[in-house]
Amino acid sequence: MNIPEQKLRIYGYLALSAFFFIFFMLEMFFSPWNVQHLVPKAVVFTLLFTAAVWEPTRFVILWLRKRTPDLTRSWYRMRTAMLVLVPYGLTLTWVRVFIENYTLIWGTQINFLWYYFWTASTVLLFIMLQVAIYEAIYYFREWKSAMTEAEELKRLHVEMQFDALKVQVQPHFLFNTLNTLIGLMELDKARARKFTEELAYVYRYLLEANENVLISLEDELNFTRAFFFLLKNRYDEGLNLNVSGGEEIGRLKVPPLSLQMLLENAIKHNVITKASPLFITVKIDAQAGRVVVANNLQRKRGAVSTGKGLSHLKEKFRLLELPDMQIHETDQIFSVTIPVLRPLAYESINH
Incomplete structure (x- = not known):
């Protein structure tokens, strides 16, 4: 008309x-x-x-x-x-x-x-x-x-919010990793070099991932392992990661930095020592379209949880019009379930 x-x-x-x-x-x-x-x-x-x-x-x-x-x-x-x-x-x-x-x-x-x-x-x-x-x-x-203008304004608003969320979830582990690197340079130069290479890979991924709304679950998992390597050098035997069910993840998509945010949240709010190790599990269920990240619950005394990390991640899923993130907590276990999507499923969503 x-x-x-x-x-x-x-x-x-x-x-x-x-x-x-x-x-x-x-x-x-x-x-x-x-x-x-x-x-x-x-x-x-x-x-x-x-x-x-x-x-x-x-x-x-x-x-x-x-x-x-x-x-x-x-x-x-x-x-x-x-x-x-x-x-x-x-x-x-x-x-x-x-x-x-x-x-x-x-x-x-x-x-x-x-x-x-x-x-x-x-x-x-x-x-x-x-x-x-x-x-x-x-x-x-x-x-x-x-x-048309309203949709464009909505899109720009979502992008601005999404960019703001990405900025907020990135810097938390920077200072700790730099301190760890300084310590390794004094004790083990070869290990410090490996640490530096992994740190460079982590930040290269951060820069590249920020350009995408969704990213391959396989790439996100590789990044998570590299990120965990940085943390492992700090906590040694006090921190453990187990990934299972990653056989059919080639075409699955997740928002970038999702797993990193959950690992960081678990480390931030729980005691991590050799005597009280923290065990983090990542279970991938490709058929159900979900990833469950869980850890044994041993909260730090006096720690005040603002809930910003999880709320930011939850907001990210909402802005992308993806299924809701599920949080479950018992006396022993804290777990978060996030949705993963195949490309066709994401394209079918009305954005």
Whole structure:
């Protein structure tokens, strides 16, 4: 329904001319007088009369639209247009009937009053129809534009929120890893070099992953292992990771940094010592489309949990319109279940 203005102007004018010719000139073919030879004159007269109806009506419509472009003012524009155009249409009709009847343009004379009301009702009908069509097209076009802009604003808003979330979940382990690296450089240079390589890989992944809305679960898992390597060098035997069910993960997708956030959350809120080791398990269920990250619960005394990490991750899933993240806690175990998707399943979501 997004019809260009110039096409609407031309096609509308031609259609109205055809209608007026049918309404006003059809009687010539049933007239008792031989007036068929006046058909060319009737065509010219009808085209001129149509222009006198169409163009002023169009001018009033566009003028009102320019003055009050708001979609909520549709009825105001239509009402004002009719207040202007109805008197104009009645006057124009009187001029037409006067010319036709009293100058005997067709060579016959008919009842003035009857012919005036019949012609006036037809003219006003087409004026109202033109106003309604113009307004309907304008309303649809502006509504579609508004919807497009709203979707674009929503997309930009989601991207901004998503970027803000990614910034907030990245820096937590930076200071600890740097301190660990300093210690390794003094004790074991070869191990420090390996640590530096893994640290470089982790941050390279962070930079690349931030460019994607979803990332391969396999890549995310490789990154998680590298991230765990950095943490293992700090906690040694106090920290353990077990990954299972990773046989069919090639085409599965997850939001980037999801597993890293869960590992970091477990390490942040639990005691990790050689005497009280922390065991983290990652169970991948490709058929059910989920990953469960669990750890034995041994909370740090006096630690205050703000819940920001998990809430940020949960918000990320919500912004991406993915299934909800599930959190389960008992006296011994804390687990988080996150959804994983195949590409076709993600593409089918209405974003």
